[in-house]
Amino acid sequence: KEKVEITKEQQALMKIITDAYNRHQIPQDVAKKLLQDQYSAEENFLLLTEMATSQVQVLVEFTKNIPGFLSLDREDQIALLKGSAVEAMFLRSAQVFSRKMPSGHTEVLEERIRKSGISEEFITPMFNFYKSIGELHMVQEEQALLTTVTILTPDRPYVKDQQAVERLQETMLDVLRKLCVLQHPQEPQYFARLLGRLTELRTLSHYHTEMLASWRMN
Numbered sequence: 001k002e003k004v005e006i007t008k009e010q011q012a013l014m015k016i017i018t019d020a021y022n023r024h025q026i027p028q029d030v031a032k033k034l035l036q037d038q039y040s041a042e043e044n045f046l047l048l049t050e051m052a053t054s055q056v057q058v059l060v061e062f063t064k065n066i067p068g069f070l071s072l073d074r075e076d077q078i079a080l081l082k083g084s085a086v087e088a089m090f091l092r093s094a095q096v097f098s099r100k101m102p103s104g105h106t107e108v109l110e111e112r113i114r115k116s117g118i119s120e121e122f123i124t125p126m127f128n129f130y131k132s133i134g135e136l137h138m139v140q141e142e143q144a145l146l147t148t149v150t151i152l153t154p155d156r157p158y159v160k161d162q163q164a165v166e167r168l169q170e171t172m173l174d175v176l177r178k179l180c181v182l183q184h185p186q187e188p189q190y191f192a193r194l195l196g197r198l199t200e201l202r203t204l205s206h207y208h209t210e211m212l213a214s215w216r217m218n
């Protein structure tokens with residue numbers, strides 16, 4: 001049985017990324033707002049656009065802390081940000097939804113989101129994704145690395161030097177793989193399950209434009 005060991009460099013890399021990920025939290029906690037008040041479909045739509053806008057700024061700041069990201073071609077950096085912004089937003093939403101909350105809060109939050117204005121057809125796939133992320137019980141290092149792996153997807157549209165992005169992504173995948181083995185020793189398939197969520201995430205983000213266009217305003 002091969003001994004899995006995270007090297008000193010990988011430890012340092014993980015700390016940089018996790019600290020950056022935690023530092024760039026979303027300014028105001030949208031879950032708290034949704035639990036406090038019931039908003040109209042229009043107010044919810046406005047809240048979503050505000051959240052999505054601040055999320056992009058947070059994403060830009062976060063990527064500056066990914067070792068090697070700023071050494072990529074500048075246009076490729078932009079292509080990676082544009083290509084991953086929606087996925088990063090759904091990943092963040094899933095992590096917010098899966099957070100441990102006082103009993104009954106998650107149900108209220110789910111209800112508020114179900115009634116927020118999102119069209120019926122998107123509710124099920126969205127919550128299926130949120131619950132499948134929740135079942136993974138990711139530690140924060142895994143959450144930060146998963147977001148990093150998502151950003152460093154080589155086959156985003158308009159990326160010129162895919163090799164350079166692939167090399168960076170592989171570095172992050174190696175750390176994430178080792179972390180999964182060490183954090184979930186009783187579940188050798190955990191890393192594979194984690195990456196499987198990225199496929200579900202990409203599918204969900206294909207619905208994003210349609211979800212906004214079909215938002216039910218009164």
Ligand SMILES: N#Cc1ccccc1NC(=O)[C@H](C1CCCCC1)n1c(-c2ccc(Cl)cc2)nc2cc(F)c(F)cc21
Nearest residue numbers: 030031044047048051052055089092093096097113116211
């Ligand atoms: N969270 C979060 C978050 C962070 C950054 C950017 C956007 C975010 N998401 C949001 O604000 C929306 C709110 C916006 C107001 C109306 C109700 C949904 N959201 C979404 C949701 C994102 C997109 C699309 Cl099309 C539908 C839904 N899934 C959420 C899950 C949660 F648990 C949660 F609290 C909030 C959530």
